[in-house]
Amino acid sequence: MIIITSGKRYIDIDAYSGIIAYTHLLKSLGKDVTSISTAKFNESICPVIKDINLSLDTIDKNTTINNAEFIILDVSSPEMFDKIVKDNNKIIEIIDHHTGYESYWKSYSNINLEIEFIGSVCTIIFEKYQKYNKLDLLTPDICKLLLAGILDNTLNLKANITTQRDIEACNNLYKIGKIDKSWADTYFLSCQKLIEKDLETSIKNDVKIKCKDKYLPDVFGQLLVLNKDSILEKEDEIIKIMNSYNEPWVFNLVCLDDGKSYIISNDDTTKKQMETLFNKKFKNNILILDHFLLRKEIMKKAYNFKNSQ
Ligand SMILES: [Mn+2]
Incomplete structure (x- = not known):
């Protein structure tokens, strides 16, 4: 059996879809394959997304993880793999767009390794449907899932x-699933409402830890929102949540409707690093970038900057 999985702490829509x-x-190609994430x-x-009648499989007593082979999506740093991946020699494929x-x-x-600095892993998966001549298998629901993965990870194709x-x-x-382009807003609005409902969980489910050695603090948070206003009103709450990690941190609030990134920090060393970098x-506590950047882009920029010093 092959298990397709991703990262260990949290997964996003790109990995999920x-x-x-x-x-x-x-x-459909006849493989014995199952999708699992812990x-x-x-x-x-x-x-x-949760209203769509598709989801990951669940682990039950018939799932034999011990003998399984693994395909890993959207992550390639081994310490970040889902905890069910215990042996690198059992991995047969890694598809990711985080470099390093x-x-x-x-x-x-x-391992069949496919790491490309592209917008989304879902794009690579869509291309596999093309490659295997299986576009007829793309139901409107699967199209929506893949679309959401690409739109989220590319900031509505503007990153x-x-x-x-x-x-x-x-x-x-859009074409295959007969989906109206306004669906993008429906999706992002649904994400924004979820974030506003529980800011703390939303932040904590998307914090990267161990960014060290990359001219960055150890803790790097990020939220993607359609509109920043209701979130920036809660700046004090964001700072409190990030302070709970007890390490220097930086936070990237990516705002889709004005196309900017709001870099938040309350630590002098981190602020100096960010000011030099940008x-x-x-x-x-806020540095505004005129064109938004994703965390993975900032990490790459910081890494290149450090190596050029
Ligand atoms: Mn991704």
Whole structure:
């Protein structure tokens, strides 16, 4: 049996949808495959997504994890893998768009490695449907899942990381699923409502820890919202939640409707790092980027910056 899974602490819509859609595809190719995650779902897996009648499989007594082989999506740093992955030699495939671990996996000839700096893993999964000539298997529900993964991870196709492949995948998915383009707003609004309902859980389900050695503090939070106003009103609450990690932290509030990132920090060293990195000044605890950046883009920028010093 093959288990398709992702990260251990939380998964987002890119991983969630990618796992479901890839499982569906490989099953149609006759493989014995199941989708399992023991991680929490972050706020990108919102009510609009949960209303879709597709989900991951559950572990039951018939699930034989010990003999399984693994496919891992949307993560390639081994310490971040779902806890059910205990042996790298059982991994047969890794598909990710976070860079940094390409050379680590080179010595594992058992692994089909696909790491590309592209907008979304869901784009790669969509392309696999094309490659295997299985586009007829893309039901409107699967199209919606893949669309949400791409739209979320590319900031509605406006993030710098967005490639032509992401755009084409979205256009195809809208068309194949007969989905109106206004569905993107329906999706993002559902995420925003979930965040507003429980800010603390939303933040904690999307915090990256151990960003060290990358010219960044150890704790890096991020939220993606349609509109920032109701969130920035709660700046004090965000600071309190981030302070609970007892480490220097930085927080990236990505706002879709004005296209900006609001970088929040209350620590002098971190503020100086961010000011150097972006050549911009904090005003109190907030530094505003004129064009939004995703955390993975900021991490890459910080990593390159550090190595150029
Ligand atoms: Mn992703």
